[in-house]
Amino acid sequence: MKKLFILFALFAITAQAQYKIEGTLNPADKFSWVILYKIEGAKQLFVKSGKIENGQFKFELPADAKVGMYRVSYKTEGAGFVDFLFNKEDIRFRFNPNSAEESIHFDSSSENILYQDYIKVVALEQYKLDSLQVAYLKGPSANTEKLYNNQLKEITALQASYVKKAKGKMVEDFIKANNRYNSTSISKDSQAYLNMVVKHFFDNIDFNNKTLYNSTFLVDRITDYVFYMNYSEDEKTQENLHKKAIKDVLGRVKDPVFKKDIVEFLVTQFINYQRVTFVDYLMSSYYDPLPKNIKDQEFLALVKEKTIVEVGRIAPDISWTENGKNYKLSTLKEASNYVLIFWSTTCSHCTREIPLLHSFMKGKKNTKIIAFGMEESSANWKSYIKGLSGWHHILGLNKWENPTARTYQIYSTPTYIVLNSNKKIIAKPQTLEQLQKIISGLE
Template sequence: MKKLLILFLLISSFAQAQYSVKGNIHPPKKYTWVLLYKVEGARQLFVKNTQIKQEVKQVDGKNITIGTFEFELPADTKTGSYRITYDLQQNGFVDFLFNKENVELSFNPGDVEGTTVFSTSKENQLYKRFLNDIALAQYQVDSLQVAYLKNPSTNSENAYNNALSNVRKVQSSYTKNAQGTLAYHFIKATDRYNSPTIAKSSQEYLDGVISHFFDKIDFSNSQLYNSSFLIDRIADYVFYMNYSNNAEKQQQLYKKAVDVAIGKVTDITFKADVIEFLTSQFSALKNVDLVDYLLANHFNKLPKDKQNLEFKKRIEEAMAIAIGRIAPDFSWTENGKEMSLSQLKGGQSYLLIFYSTECGHCLREIPQIYDFMKDKTKTKVIAFAMETSDTAWKNYIKNLSGWHHPLGLGKWENKIARTYQVNSTPTYFVLGMDKKIIANPEKIEDLKVILGSLN
């Protein structure tokens, strides 16, 4: 009997030590699953997933449909920052802190930041209140600074000083009251720099914010590291704090910003993650110069065991056909003669078309382009045919005299087509005299505009 009682107590203790994360989504739209991740550095570690249940509840006398979900977490779940992802395609997610307590939240997926409410969880309630209060106080400071720059006055200066005093008061109060909590680390690191006196010019204001942007952020803090906080701040600094209308100046600002941000990171694993993150962002922007800069000046200088060579290969492949790159070379036989793209001469520009005689869109557009190009003598055309056999192709090109006609057997698996990342046909590349890619238009109308400007 005594053994059974001890066993019962152990089971009861274990059951009580579990934690739950509950959520309500309104409106639930088409969402059916949510995934739970633990955020560590720039990475997300999958924890578990669960289905979203549709429930009808009465609110203010009206029946509304909400989506509900729940995760059960074991007693030994690590504290830190977690992410609930409800929309993988649109990157829809909501972050929260877990510190050995139940968490219950609700949000509208159309405005997660503005609508998320934590009905359970002292940690998240505290941090949410802080973010709301400090944002309101900071808004007053920023508004007065903007007003002064538009119309300098002593009244604005005095009001600025009072508003600045309030920001410091809010920051100090929350920092003090949050001692011993997980939220404390994030509250402390959110302490933003404000000029002690109102800035007399826009440049003075920006210089102050940029030069002091990372002052209160401890990059060695494990709680900040194991969250999205540091990555978000780095992204803000690189992409939003450093801006110029001049394209050349903007590139210089980007390079200086990534140097500063990466230089702040002390953990070598996290540094590698940050470099990959920034490289991916600039790759998505098709910014060849910055991708090359990051790879040469930061990625390649990482210790060999921290260099993700698969990542580097994917980036280099993605950027191989970016505007500004020399088009990847390839060769073919034409009238018994070996030809290659890099050695082609006679054109002030070149049009490279990937098409197939099995493609209905191609059969409509290729004749249009051929007619359009008859008087465009400055541009030479290379029509790369992606085919499963050469039978139809041999007859088709008889009506396209004057063009170069490489044949790529294997169609979608053709090596050249894959190098150029051709996922649909026709695909167009416009090259300069030096074979640099200057345009990659999707529509034939846009292609005609570009070719018309070159001829």
């Protein structure tokens, strides 16, 4: 009996030690499933999933659940998530799923309520200070300078008061790191002001703080610094600014695993921006020198896959037989430029655009067309290409599963890829009109 009593007592303690994470979506909309993640470095790790019923969901975390930042995601595509801090307490919040970040409100959780209040109050006061600085740059006045000094004292006092309120809480690290540098005197020159903001951007941020590390905070700040704080419309200047900013950021990171995560994050961003040469720079300068045991082979394979047919790369080679003669893309020497087209006789856009392009190409001597037909059978293709004389034609059976189509990452037809004489990809126009403009420029 005594053992049974102890067992029940232990069960009761364990049950009470669980923490509830409850959320309400208003309007409930069409969302029915939610996933809970734990943020670790630059990655999100799956914790559990659950259903959204009548706009509500609930998770339970065990007593030994890791503290830190968590994320609930309610969309399979696009931005649809809410981040929150967990430090051994129940959390209840509500939000509009169509504008989650702007509408989230915490009904319980001292950590999140304090942090949300801090962000809201200090952001408003910072806006007032920035407005005074801008006003002074437009028209200097002693009164504006006086107001700036008073507002600076207000922000300094607010920051100190919130640090005091957060003492001993996890949110203290975030409040301290959020403390933006403000000049002790109003700036007299706009460029000097901008230089000051960039120079002191990370003054209050400790890149080796584990609490900040296991959140989105550092990645968000790095994104702001690299892509927004260091910006120029001049392409060469922009590249140099990016290099300088990334060197500055990675020089602050001591943990090699986190450094790896940051480089992977930045590489992914530049892949999305189709900056393949900069991806190569990041890989050779920062990823290759990393310890071999922490490199991610799946990531390396993904980088190769995602950049193999980007502008600036040599097009993957293609071999084919045409009228009894063997050809290779890499050895063609028939023109100064080539257009590789992936199309299909079953694609209505293709059957509309391909004849228009064929007519447009008459008299064009510097550009040669290589048409890759993605087909399930050869019958319609053989008949159709009889009206497309003067082009190279390649039959690619199995359509979307064709190895060449997969190598070139073809997800829609028609897809146009423009190559120079060395078969280097120089453009990937999205429309026939864009292609025609490029060809005209090359002729």
